[in-house]
Amino acid sequence: xxxxxxxxxxxxxxxxxxxxxxxxxxxxxxxxxxxxxxxxxxxxxxxxxxxxxxxxxxxxxxxxxxxxxxxxxxxxxxxxxxxxxxxxxxxxxxxxxxxxxxxxxxxxxxxxxxxxxxxxxxxxxxxxxxxxxxxxxxxxxxxxxxxxxxxxxxxxxxxxxxxxxxxxxxxxxxxxxxxxxxxxxxxxxxxxxxxxxxxxxxxxxxxxxxxxxxxxxxxxxxxxxxxxxxxxxxxxxxxxxxxxxxxxxxxxxxxxxxxxxxxxxxxxxxxxxxxxxxxxxxxxxxxxxxxxxxxxxxxxxxxxxxxxxxxxxxxxxxxxxxxxxxxxxxxxxxxxxxxxxxxxxxxxxxxxxxxxxxxxxxxxxxxxxxxxxxxxxxxxxxxxxxxxxxxxx
Numbered sequence: 272x273x274x275x276x277x278x279x280x281x282x283x284x285x286x287x288x289x290x291x292x293x294x295x296x297x298x299x300x301x302x303x304x305x306x307x308x309x310x311x312x313x314x315x316x317x318x319x320x321x322x323x324x325x326x327x328x329x330x331x332x333x334x335x336x337x338x339x340x341x342x343x344x345x346x347x348x349x350x351x352x353x354x355x356x357x358x359x360x361x362x363x364x365x366x367x368x369x370x371x372x373x374x375x376x377x378x379x380x381x382x383x384x385x386x387x388x389x390x391x392x393x394x395x396x397x398x399x400x401x402x403x404x405x406x407x408x409x410x411x412x413x414x415x416x417x418x419x420x421x422x423x424x425x426x427x428x429x430x431x432x433x434x435x436x437x438x439x440x441x442x443x444x445x446x447x448x449x450x451x452x453x454x455x456x457x458x459x460x461x462x463x464x465x466x467x468x469x470x471x472x473x474x475x476x477x478x479x480x481x482x483x484x485x486x487x488x489x490x491x492x493x494x495x496x497x498x499x500x501x502x503x504x505x506x507x508x509x510x511x512x513x514x515x516x517x518x519x520x521x522x523x524x525x526x527x528x529x530x531x532x533x534x535x536x537x538x539x540x541x542x543x544x545x546x547x548x549x550x551x552x553x554x555x556x557x558x559x560x561x562x563x564x565x566x567x568x569x570x571x572x573x574x575x576x577x578x579x580x581x582x583x584x585x586x587x588x589x590x591x592x593x594x595x596x597x598x599x600x601x602x603x604x605x606x607x608x609x610x611x612x613x614x615x616x617x618x619x620x621x622x623x624x625x626x627x628x629x630x631x632x633x634x635x636x637x638x639x640x641x642x643x644x645x646x647x648x649x650x651x652x653x654x655x656x657x658x659x660x661x662x663x664x
Contacts, residue, residue: 272431273323277423279331281338287318287325288338294320296350298433299343299371301359302413302426309501309508313362314413319430321438326427330416336366343371352437354378354392361466370461377433379456380440383449385598396432399439404428449599452627456603470495475566479518482566484559490521491564492557496550511546512536524554583607583614585646586636592653593632604632613640 278284291297302315316327316339329336343351344367351371353359355378360370381390386398393404411422444450459465474494479486494517501508512520516536525531528551531541541547587610594601605623613621613636623633635655638644647656 272319272321272434274427274431275323275325277418278325278327279334281333281335284327284334284336285338287323287327288342290323291318291320292342292346292349294322294349296320296352296375296434296437297342298324298352298430298437299356299359300353300426300429300433301362303358303362304412304414305507307507309505310365311358311362312414313366315418315426317426317430319427319434321434324427324431324434326423328418330414340367343367344369347373350375352377352433354395354433354436355389357460357466360460364463364466368463370463370466372461374457374461375437375453376457376460377436377440379453379460379603380444382600382603383452384440384443384447385600388600388602392429392432395436399436400432402432404432452599452603455622455626468498470498473498477514477517479521481522484562484565486521487560487565489524489554489557490518491560492553493517493521493550496553500546500549512550520550520554525551527551579611579614582640583611585639586610586614588646589636589639589644589655590632592655593635597631599631604628605636610636613637 275287278287298319300317301313302317303311303313305311313329316329316336318325318327318339327336327339328334340363342349343363350373352375353371354376356374356376360374363369363371377395378390378392381387381395386395390398393406396402396404405425405428411425413422441450444453471491474487474491477490477494479490481487493512497508497511497517500506500511504511508514513536516534519536520534525534528547529542531537531547531551532539534541537547541550587607590601590605590610594604597604605628609621609623613623618624621633622628623636625633635644638657643658645656645658647654
């Protein structure tokens with residue numbers, strides 16, 4: 272594989288992308304910093320095909336990333352390969368409003384191959400390629416210039432290994448007939464909505480010890496205000512106000528701005544500064560959360576009583592057994608929320624009752640819930656037994 276030096280000009284990038292456009296896939300990785308910012312600060316982009324690999328410096332003076340972004344989001348002939356690509360994809364969405372497409376994530380593929388639920392990149396490389404990765408430059412300051420050779424070699428190494436991993440994993444998937452298992456997951460991670468932070472829904476990520484509509488309404492207003500403040504200042508949300516403080520203010524709203532000086536977690540300066548005034552204004556516009564937006568009493572176990580919770584536990588045990596037998600990560604087959612919905616009586620709209628998931632697990636899960644399947648101990652081993660005539664699919 273040909274390894275290029277760092278690309279720092281648009282003309283070289285255009286020529287690279289013209290060659291990559293003739294490949295069947297391109298491995299992609301990024302290096303970024305976001306400890307002190309709301310938006311990730313893109314510091315390096317790495318790409319590799321079977322034939323070549325390169326790192327692109329987005330901070331180079333005058334460089335235009337348009338050729339690379341065109342390849343990532345508009346070229347449907349080239350598959351884009353990531354490993355645990357959520358944050359890399361988020362960067363592309365921030366730049367273009369779109370996700371790379373079509374897309375393949377080797378961490379998701381590893382679940383279908385029984386290599387673990389969230390297998391790390393270094394473990395995957397060691398398992399499939401028999402190599403140990405140099406992690407020495409992992410926590411380097413990628414924003415500092417110039418980048419040294421060790422940093423560049425480390426960064427390009429990530430995509431060269433990824434370009435080797437992908438064909439091996441694809442071959443295994445084809446041999447096991449599990450390629451189709453990934454279609455739904457790949458489409459899910461291709462949805463741009465997964466990477467956009469909507470101020471109107473940001474309150475759902477904040478834990479608060481109350482289900483009162485008034486409290487949740489204030490929480491919604493405050494979380495939206497914080498999101499807008501963080502974006503405008505390009506600061507992490509926690510630098511504006513920590514979640515704990517946000518929840519506390521929603522539950523115990525101050526009478527006026529002067530009272531902000533007594534709120535734990537806020538500086539006394541909030542009594543008189545502009546940001547304190549904007550927060551009080553946001554609180555003043557808060558309205559009780561409408562009934563149709565109220566969260567379920569227990570979103571993980573909607574309508575699930577004590578007996579239903581026991582059934583959900585049995586389903587989770589069954590999932591572990593079937594996943595072990597099939598050598599697949601349980602999380603790829605079913606999530607806890609779906610098992611709890613099935614135990615609570617839901618039958619519509621569950622992915623475990625459709626397609627390959629139904630064949631691998633859903634049929635038995637339904638039989639267990641409806642009393643046609645039971646656990647038993649035989650010769651010291653846990654086994655499944657039919658309690659009546661086997662269900663007809």
